[in-house]
Amino acid sequence: MAFELPDLPYAYDALEPVISKKTLEFHHDKHHAAYVNNLNNLVKGTEFENASLIAIVNSSEGGIFNNAAQVWNHTFYFEQFDKNKQAKPSGTLADAINQTFDSFDEFKDKFSTASKTLFGSGWAWLVKKNNGSLDIIQTSNANNPIREGYIPILTCDVWEHAYYLDYQNKRPDYISNFWNIIDWEVISRRY
Numbered sequence: 001m002a003f004e005l006p007d008l009p010y011a012y013d014a015l016e017p018v019i020s021k022k023t024l025e026f027h028h029d030k031h032h033a034a035y036v037n038n039l040n041n042l043v044k045g046t047e048f049e050n051a052s053l054i055a056i057v058n059s060s061e062g063g064i065f066n067n068a069a070q071v072w073n074h075t076f077y078f079e080q081f082d083k084n085k086q087a088k089p090s091g092t093l094a095d096a097i098n099q100t101f102d103s104f105d106e107f108k109d110k111f112s113t114a115s116k117t118l119f120g121s122g123w124a125w126l127v128k129k130n131n132g133s134l135d136i137i138q139t140s141n142a143n144n145p146i147r148e149g150y151i152p153i154l155t156c157d158v159w160e161h162a163y164y165l166d167y168q169n170k171r172p173d174y175i176s177n178f179w180n181i182i183d184w185e186v187i188s189r190r191y
């Protein structure tokens with residue numbers, strides 16, 4: 001019943017030059033893999049040994065939570081990229097973004113600011129609330145919006161390991177390029 005590291009849904013060089021092959025090799029094969037391995041070791045002999053990943057994210061604390069949430073967050077992050085898709089959302093998601101943030105550009109600005117200003121390690125998220133409205137939130141470290149009852153739609157990993165090999169200290173450059181690889185078909189399905 002061990003958790004397994006999902007393969008990347010594209011080649012390691014598929015997101016270049018926004019995210020390099022080298023970054024994906026470390027980010028997926030080392031960081032994401034380590035969270036999976038840590039989780040498998042930590043749940044042994046606990047009440048979570050046979051639980052689903054989402055059940056663990058919803059109800060654990062401490063090291064088990066940190067590693068389970070990081071497994072979930074990274075799978076969610078890696079699934080949302082494809083360099084060759086349309087550059088903007090369409091349909092009901094586009095309508096909801098325009099309704100909440102006035103325009104797609106305004107939404108991008110607000111999400112980028114949330115990503116840039118998050119202090120330390122963490123994640124920026126576009127979420128859907130229970131009433132169907134959208135919001136942008138920041139979470140520290142492994143935390144994610146699921147525990148707060150929100151549905152995650154889009155995320156930006158702003159842990160340094162996500163961008164340091166390509167951008168060093170220039171987190172804003174990583175974030176401005178991040179928009180060029182979003183697969184809005186995936187994001188729309190989540191909405």
Ligand code: MN
Nearest residue numbers: 031157159162
């Ligand atoms: Mn990461």
